[in-house]
Amino acid sequence: MRPVSIVSFAQSGGRVDVEETETQMLYPVVSEAIERSGIPRQEIGFTCSGSADYLAGAPFAFVGNLEATGAWPPISESHVEMDGAWALYEAWVRLQHGDVDVALVFSSGISSRGNLREVLCLQNDPYYLMPLWADHVSLAALQARAYLDASGAKESDLAEVASRSRRNALSNPNALLSGEQGPDELLAEPYVVSPLRASDCPPVTDGAAAAILVAGDRAREVCDRPAWIRGIDHRIDPHYIGVRDLSRSESARVAAQHAGVGDAPVEVAELAAAFSHEELILREALGLGDEVEINPSGGALVSNPMMVSGLTRIGEAFRQINENGRHRAVGHAASGPCLQQNLVCVLEGD
Amino acid sequence: MSEAETTVEDDPNAPVRFMQQVISLDYVVRTSPMNRYFGRKLRDRQIVGHKCPSCGIVYVPPRGFCPICVVETSEADEVEISDKGIVTSWTVLTPIHYHGQTEREDYALASILLEGADGTIGQQRLVDVELDQIRMGMRVEAVWAEESDTERGGDVRGFGFGNAIAGFRATEGPDAPPEAYEKHTL
Amino acid sequence: MAERCAVIGVGQTHHTKVRDDVSLAGLLREASVRALEDAEMTWRDIDAVVIGTAPDSFEGVMMPELYLADALGAAGKPIMRVHTAGSVGGSTAIVAAHLVQSGVRERVLTVAFEKQSEGDTTWGLSGGRSGGVGAGGYFAPHIRAYIERSKAPEYVGWMVAVKDRKNALKNPYAHLKVPDITLEMVRDSPMVWEPVRRLESCPASDGACAMVLTNEAGGDRAEVPAWVHGTAIRSELGQFPGRDPVNPKGGQDCAADVYAQAGITDPKNDFDVVECYVPFSWYEPMWMENLGFAPIGDGWKMTEEGETEMDGALPVNASGGVLSSNPIGASGMLRFAEAALQVRGLAGEHQIDGVRTALGHAYGGASQFFAMWVLRSTKP
Numbered sequence: 001m002r003p004v005s006i007v008s009f010a011q012s013g014g015r016v017d018v019e020e021t022e023t024q025m026l027y028p029v030v031s032e033a034i035e036r037s038g039i040p041r042q043e044i045g046f047t048c049s050g051s052a053d054y055l056a057g058a059p060f061a062f063v064g065n066l067e068a069t070g071a072w073p074p075i076s077e078s079h080v081e082m083d084g085a086w087a088l089y090e091a092w093v094r095l096q097h098g099d100v101d102v103a104l105v106f107s108s109g110i111s112s113r114g115n116l117r118e119v120l121c122l123q124n125d126p127y128y129l130m131p132l133w134a135d136h137v138s139l140a141a142l143q144a145r146a147y148l149d150a151s152g153a154k155e156s157d158l159a160e161v162a163s164r165s166r167r168n169a170l171s172n173p174n175a176l177l178s179g180e181q182g183p184d185e186l187l188a189e190p191y192v193v194s195p196l197r198a199s200d201c202p203p204v205t206d207g208a209a210a211a212i213l214v215a216g217d218r219a220r221e222v223c224d225r226p227a228w229i230r231g232i233d234h235r236i237d238p239h240y241i242g243v244r245d246l247s248r249s250e251s252a253r254v255a256a257q258h259a260g261v262g263d264a265p266v267e268v269a270e271l272a273a274a275f276s277h278e279e280l281i282l283r284e285a286l287g288l289g290d291e292v293e294i295n296p297s298g299g300a301l302v303s304n305p306m307m308v309s310g311l312t313r314i315g316e317a318f319r320q321i322n323e324n325g326r327h328r329a330v331g332h333a334a335s336g337p338c339l340q341q342n343l344v345c346v347l348e349g350d
Numbered sequence: 351m352s353e354a355e356t357t358v359e360d361d362p363n364a365p366v367r368f369m370q371q372v373i374s375l376d377y378v379v380r381t382s383p384m385n386r387y388f389g390r391k392l393r394d395r396q397i398v399g400h401k402c403p404s405c406g407i408v409y410v411p412p413r414g415f416c417p418i419c420v421v422e423t424s425e426a427d428e429v430e431i432s433d434k435g436i437v438t439s440w441t442v443l444t445p446i447h448y449h450g451q452t453e454r455e456d457y458a459l460a461s462i463l464l465e466g467a468d469g470t471i472g473q474q475r476l477v478d479v480e481l482d483q484i485r486m487g488m489r490v491e492a493v494w495a496e497e498s499d500t501e502r503g504g505d506v507r508g509f510g511f512g513n514a515i516a517g518f519r520a521t522e523g524p525d526a527p528p529e530a531y532e533k534h535t536l
Numbered sequence: 537m538a539e540r541c542a543v544i545g546v547g548q549t550h551h552t553k554v555r556d557d558v559s560l561a562g563l564l565r566e567a568s569v570r571a572l573e574d575a576e577m578t579w580r581d582i583d584a585v586v587i588g589t590a591p592d593s594f595e596g597v598m599m600p601e602l603y604l605a606d607a608l609g610a611a612g613k614p615i616m617r618v619h620t621a622g623s624v625g626g627s628t629a630i631v632a633a634h635l636v637q638s639g640v641r642e643r644v645l646t647v648a649f650e651k652q653s654e655g656d657t658t659w660g661l662s663g664g665r666s667g668g669v670g671a672g673g674y675f676a677p678h679i680r681a682y683i684e685r686s687k688a689p690e691y692v693g694w695m696v697a698v699k700d701r702k703n704a705l706k707n708p709y710a711h712l713k714v715p716d717i718t719l720e721m722v723r724d725s726p727m728v729w730e731p732v733r734r735l736e737s738c739p740a741s742d743g744a745c746a747m748v749l750t751n752e753a754g755g756d757r758a759e760v761p762a763w764v765h766g767t768a769i770r771s772e773l774g775q776f777p778g779r780d781p782v783n784p785k786g787g788q789d790c791a792a793d794v795y796a797q798a799g800i801t802d803p804k805n806d807f808d809v810v811e812c813y814v815p816f817s818w819y820e821p822m823w824m825e826n827l828g829f830a831p832i833g834d835g836w837k838m839t840e841e842g843e844t845e846m847d848g849a850l851p852v853n854a855s856g857g858v859l860s861s862n863p864i865g866a867s868g869m870l871r872f873a874e875a876a877l878q879v880r881g882l883a884g885e886h887q888i889d890g891v892r893t894a895l896g897h898a899y900g901g902a903s904q905f906f907a908m909w910v911l912r913s914t915k916p
Contacts, residue, residue, distance in 0.1 A: 443730075444729070
């Protein structure tokens with residue numbers, strides 16, 4: 001495989017009730033990622049983006065976002081109706097061909113204009129599941145219960161994850177929520193859907209993010225410390241939650257295996273665990289022991305812009321290498337109810 | 351081409367072929383700061399555009415940036431635009447019925463190139479016009495909402511002028527020549 | 537250097553207004569099973585799935601790869617969903633080809649679909665608001681501009697409609713079949729979006745199209761592979777002063793890119809057959825110019841002189857095209873797949889003799905998204 005690295009990353013940060021259009025929110029983020037890369041816009045050979053029409057409540061919502069990229073003269077560009085992490089995957093694949101060296105990846109989503117719990121019900125089988133209006137929080141609660149029962153973990157373990165995430169977020173200006181509440185304080189809150197409390201669930205978040213990928217040695221010319229994509233893979237589990245063991249994430253495990261997570265020690269991992277129990281499930285699936293620092297950014301639990309969360313985790317993993325001198329980091333993205341689909345990316349510094 | 355469909359009314363023992371499920375999702379439509387600025391000017395019967403400081407193209411309505419140069423524009427780049435212009439292209443639509451559609455009669459939508467703008471504003475309603483008399487290059491002027499005695503107030507989809515302008519009517523003057531509109535089809 | 541890629545399986549559904557005999561998953565499986573059988577493979581042999589479809593609001597299913605994973609044998613595998621508006625069927629095939637060409641995957645199943653009977657497309661296009669103009673309402677002014685610029689006679693649009701509808705009679709999968717179609721019938725059909733008449737417009741179809749793509753080793757093992765000689769996609773800003781939506785630069789650039797990859801220097805003579813995305817009849821002459829088959833302003837002459845007929849110099853849409861079957865998300869892939877069938881000699885009654893080189897073309901959005909591929913019966 002051709003070596004490909006991330007050389008820059010920019011994010012709007014987790015916001016809510018944004019007034020500007022999605023394109024206007026995206027515009028400075030894309031510009032910043034390009035500027036930081038040190039590569040002129042014209043040298044971008046491929047662009048790929050992620051977004052979801054149903055968040056915007058309009059068809060072809062992504063089309064307007066082209067205006068944030070300078071798509072004139074016309075550009076070689078594609079789009080996935082998925083988290084930007086999958087757009088990054090597509091860009092990585094494209095860069096393997098050898099004829100193109102630089103790719104732009106971005107994604108955006110404004111979740112605050114609709115009722116996200118209702119909107120995400122449409123991700124379910126339209127004949128049998130959707131009519132039940134089983135929303136993603138309720139489904140997550142089913143998974144949380146399955147996990148607690150199977151693992152012997154307690155609700156206090158969930159509260160530990162929530163508390164630690166909020167404390168980490170105190171030093172992350174891009175996180176929507178942060179706080180100093182300890183686990184006991186969070187445990188005293190009422191359930192939203194048992195066994196999940198509000199602090200076990202992500203906030204509705206708007207946001208955008210962008211990254212520049214470079215293949216080959218050019219990366220070292222433009223970036224002091226690029227983050228090389230040593231492995232990247234994604235897998236999906238069966239859709240119907242009754243046919244899989246919700247206490248484990250098989251697709252995350254297999255994706256991590258193929259991405260080579262276990263090949264060498266991991267220092268830090270940014271996991272797109274939007275619910276507190278998801279972090280515990282993912283740690284097991286990815287084989288991350290206690291020595292691995294999880295979500296120094298606070299993770300998706302404190303800031304969860306839909307369609308951007310996964311790309312942001314990879315971006316934060318990049319930053320750990322690029323800015324914090326770490327050597328080996330994991331970025332993870334998820335999609336669908338109960339961690340149905342997972343993408344794992346292993347990054348290394350030189 | 352029509353399939354024979356047995357309904358429950360015809361035969362209660364017939365297999366169920368379709369179950370209708372109407373899903374309703376509510377979304378808030380936000381006006382961006384740029385929309386509000388444009389709207390405030392429209393209230394004073396002023397149409398404004400932004401001129402890109404890099405390439406000089408005038409955009410109406412202003413977007414807050416030039417998508418070609420990828421530079422931001424602001425009030426400092428504001429220019430005044432006339433409420434008169436020409437039709438560069440048009441179509442006459444026979445409304446298709448769907449849930450929520452309120453249009454019933456044939457109507458014309460046109461792209462209008464206003465004096466002072468470099469780009470057209472699309473899908474503008476043509477009012478007080480015979481549907482078979484529309485031409486490219488036809489001179490038009492805005493019918494501001496207060497003047498209009500039509501009930502529907504402009505574009506409820508929030509495009510272009512919102513409900514400040516009910517549509518465009520033909521005005522005096524010879525049609526503009528092809529050079530004026532051929533590069534402004536969109 | 538990129539790995540070679542071959543199409544070794546093609547499958548599609550019988551496109552029609554309402555497929556109430558299959559669920560959405562069933563529709564995709566029907567096309568997929570046909571493609572797998574054609575490729576002499578089973579679900580187990582596939583190592584990645586790429587699906588594409590138009591806006592989720594057409595069926596009311598958000599991110600359908602989640603629901604469809606099981607039905608497409610994707611559990612435990614990677615699956616992605618591409619969305620590039622009307623060109624999506626084409627760009628989906630290209631994303632699948634990229635996976636093979638990169639060496640990342642060896643046998644990719646790609647499926648594009650639309651089950652329009654399970655939603656309301658016009659409502660979907662309207663974004664839930666009154667006054668939605670539909671696709672035809674958006675493109676009609678561009679068509680008018682083409683007619684004005686080229687001074688083409690009005691019957692050219694009718695001729696394309698008659699040609700594609702006659703071709704459809706030879707395609708067992710096509711949706712609209714009008715056996716007694718005549719120019720007068722088209723001329724007298726109701727005007728829908730002036731100047732576009734009903735019989736000059738595409739239908740709304742339920743349908744799916746699937747292909748199996750594989751690498752060089754897999755192509756060598758197959759009986760009749762169609763080799764990918766070039767793929768290109770372009771996106772263009774949809775709205776800016778001076779933009780030409782009639783002969784968009786994005787289309788020109790996309791064609792130039794794919795022609796260069798495939799060594800095409802004289803498009804009209806180098807191609808034996810073209811499957812191009814014509815949802816409203818006038819797009820045939822418009823794309824003939826945009827793709828470099830005819831000088832600007834003369835595309836309509838190719839139609840008028842019969843060059844695009846099945847027995848003409850450059851058959852266009854022998855399958856009946858989008859005018860005959862339009863499951864929106866699948867339509868682009870159908871063009872790509874029909875190009876593959878032609879190259880492989882498997883197009884049955886609508887096969888053109890001696891096809892070695894074929895072009896598959898798709899477009900979407902405000903004539904701003906383009907996807908194209910060039911296939912040959914021989915390896916690059």
